[in-house]
Amino acid sequence: MYEILTNAAARQADQRAIAGGIPGWELMERAGRAVAHRAAECAPKGQRVAVVCGPGNNGGDGFVAARILDEEGYRVALYLLGPVEALRGDAAWAAGQWKGKVNPLAALDLTSAALVIDALFGTGLSRDLDGDAAAAIVAINAAKTHTKLHVVSADIPSGIDGDSGAVRGVAIMADETVTFARRKPGHLLLPGRLNCGTVTVAAIGISDEIITGLALPYAVNAPGVWLRAYRRPEAAGNKYGRGHAVAVSGGLAATGAARLAARAALRVGAGLVTVASPPAALAVNAAHLTAIMVRSVDGPDGLKALLGDARFNALVIGPGAGVGEATRGLIAVASEAGRALVVDADGLTSFAGDGPGGLPALSALVRANAAPTILTPHEGEFSRLFKNIPEIIEAPSKLLRAVAAAQHSGAVVVLKGADTVIAAPDGRAFINDNGTPWLATAGTGDVLAGFITGLLAQGMPGHEAAAAGVWLHGAAARALGPGLIAEDLPEALPGVLKRLLEHGGR
Ligand SMILES: NC(=O)C1=CN([C@@H]2O[C@H](COP(=O)(O)OP(=O)(O)OC[C@H]3O[C@@H](n4cnc5c(N)ncnc54)[C@H](O)[C@@H]3O)[C@@H](O)[C@H]2O)[C@@H](O)CC1
Numbered sequence: 001m002y003e004i005l006t007n008a009a010a011r012q013a014d015q016r017a018i019a020g021g022i023p024g025w026e027l028m029e030r031a032g033r034a035v036a037h038r039a040a041e042c043a044p045k046g047q048r049v050a051v052v053c054g055p056g057n058n059g060g061d062g063f064v065a066a067r068i069l070d071e072e073g074y075r076v077a078l079y080l081l082g083p084v085e086a087l088r089g090d091a092a093w094a095a096g097q098w099k100g101k102v103n104p105l106a107a108l109d110l111t112s113a114a115l116v117i118d119a120l121f122g123t124g125l126s127r128d129l130d131g132d133a134a135a136a137i138v139a140i141n142a143a144k145t146h147t148k149l150h151v152v153s154a155d156i157p158s159g160i161d162g163d164s165g166a167v168r169g170v171a172i173m174a175d176e177t178v179t180f181a182r183r184k185p186g187h188l189l190l191p192g193r194l195n196c197g198t199v200t201v202a203a204i205g206i207s208d209e210i211i212t213g214l215a216l217p218y219a220v221n222a223p224g225v226w227l228r229a230y231r232r233p234e235a236a237g238n239k240y241g242r243g244h245a246v247a248v249s250g251g252l253a254a255t256g257a258a259r260l261a262a263r264a265a266l267r268v269g270a271g272l273v274t275v276a277s278p279p280a281a282l283a284v285n286a287a288h289l290t291a292i293m294v295r296s297v298d299g300p301d302g303l304k305a306l307l308g309d310a311r312f313n314a315l316v317i318g319p320g321a322g323v324g325e326a327t328r329g330l331i332a333v334a335s336e337a338g339r340a341l342v343v344d345a346d347g348l349t350s351f352a353g354d355g356p357g358g359l360p361a362l363s364a365l366v367r368a369n370a371a372p373t374i375l376t377p378h379e380g381e382f383s384r385l386f387k388n389i390p391e392i393i394e395a396p397s398k399l400l401r402a403v404a405a406a407q408h409s410g411a412v413v414v415l416k417g418a419d420t421v422i423a424a425p426d427g428r429a430f431i432n433d434n435g436t437p438w439l440a441t442a443g444t445g446d447v448l449a450g451f452i453t454g455l456l457a458q459g460m461p462g463h464e465a466a467a468a469g470v471w472l473h474g475a476a477a478r479a480l481g482p483g484l485i486a487e488d489l490p491e492a493l494p495g496v497l498k499r500l501l502e503h504g505g506r
């Protein structure tokens with residue numbers, strides 16, 4: 001159930017199910033029934049329900065839901081955008097089954113309604129809303145603010161773009177969204193996710209074989225997509241088998257970020273962790289570290305000497321590093337030494353722009369390195385790094401921006417935020433949904449970079465390590481809740497890992 005259906009893939013899935021012998025009207029009947037059943041759980045029988053229907057198949061789902069709720073004893077009023085004669089195909093069939101009145105959408109009356117079924121637009125939304133549809137949505141959202149009106153959306157809240165999560169002019173604020181077969185990007189990406197309320201996925205007869213056959217490149221970031229690649233410690237193993245991670249420290253006044261990353265790498269299971277410290281900051285780092293080792297490393301040459309020891313197998317460079325030539329040099333050394341590498345924070349900004357030493361230099365390093373490189377930008381760093389590449393910056397969704405950036409750079413790109421996207425250069429991507437706004441606090445990004453580095457040190461492949469790091473970060477944050485600070489996140493990991501490994505994360 002982790003796969004994500006784009007609008008086009010949802011249409012393909014419907015078509016394959018129909019070709020496989022389930023008539024389209026039956027898919028619609030099941031879709032409408034699933035919406036009606038969810039709605040019936042939200043309000044007692046006898047209540048007034050307003051069903052708003054659009055001109056396509058999403059509207060058809062609304063006609064089915066209206067009929068079922070009417071049969072179950074609700075007082076249903078149905079409103080349609082446009083004339084009933086304009087409905088085509090399965091939607092026309094569903095309208096034919098509705099024996100009640102069809103009111104124009106402009107006549108929408110929410111007085112004393114307990115429920116709204118939103119079936120205006122689903123995956124076929126193709127432009128910004130205006131006119132009667134926009135007015136109805138504004139009225140429904142406004143009514144919700146001063147009554148106990150419960151809104152259930154069919155497939156996706158109307159006005160939300162299923163592929164990007166963007167609001168097309170105006171969009172329904174739903175309490176419940178019942179989608180079909182699998183979630184769409186718009187259920188996971190902001191702002192769409194905030195409009196969905198609780199999302200339920202109804203099966204409607206589209207089989208797992210159909211979904212598998214579509215070879216979908218996108219999935220929700222859950223243990224199911226990376227747990228098989230996670231390396232458990234071996235019964236007869238030792239720390240050397242679990243990798244040696246290196247966090248490269250900034251100068252005297254900027255050492256904390258690397259220590260946060262180092263602590264995270266250790267907690268997530270790297271066998272050994274070393275902070276590579278500029279000589280001037282050695283005493284500060286040494287004074288703050290216990291299980292983590294510290295080594296004096298003077299600039300790129302010093303790092304090159306350190307990496308003469310092949311056991312240092314994964315590095316994080318960028319937190320607290322400072323922007324410029326020296327940081328670029330460190331990244332070049334790690335990359336040329338063929339090490340798994342997480343480039344974060346100042347490491348990313350050091351390659352901003354497309355001049356010499358800019359993004360092309362970073363991409364060349366990434367492509368020449370057989371080990372994985374992970375870039376972990378937040379939106380600001382992402383814009384700085386890719387600002388001159390229109391096909392990345394102007395891609396129509398956060399999902400596609402991250403995918404384009406991964407394909408362009410050759411690196412795994414973790415585009416952070418409340419809806420972090422983890423994209424691989426082969427075009428696959430995961431969207432994360434277990435974050436919490438309590439993560440919006442200083443240093444949590446350094447911890448994330450450390451989690452990923454620690455997983456890479458243990459030999460996890462790049463895309464899976466990045467995805468696992470993001471999920472564990474979110475799970476640790478949820479386990480802590482309000483008041484969390486970056487330092488807490490690695491300390492919450494043992495409980496999260498225990499639940500994950502013993503009960504699959506539940
Ligand atoms: N057989 C199928 O294909 C199934 C489809 N289902 C439902 O069908 C939906 C997709 O149906 P459609 O492809 O017909 O698309 P929609 O029903 O989402 O909307 C398309 C219709 O809205 C119009 N439209 C698009 N944007 C508009 C705007 N901004 N203002 C005014 N009109 C606009 C289009 O011209 C078209 O008539 C899914 O979301 C799902 O709810 C389900 O019933 C399951 C089966």
Ligand SMILES: Nc1ncnc2c1ncn2[C@@H]1O[C@H](COP(=O)(O)OP(=O)(O)O)[C@@H](O)[C@H]1O
Nearest residue numbers: 416417418435436437439440442443444445446
């Ligand atoms: N509202 C939010 N919901 C979920 N996660 C968030 C939210 N805001 C920030 N985060 C997460 O917190 C981390 C912040 O990283 P970053 O911006 O690099 O901060 P810092 O540089 O202070 O470490 C990222 O993993 C990001 O995805």
Ligand SMILES: [K+]
Nearest residue numbers: 121154156158
């Ligand atoms: K809808």
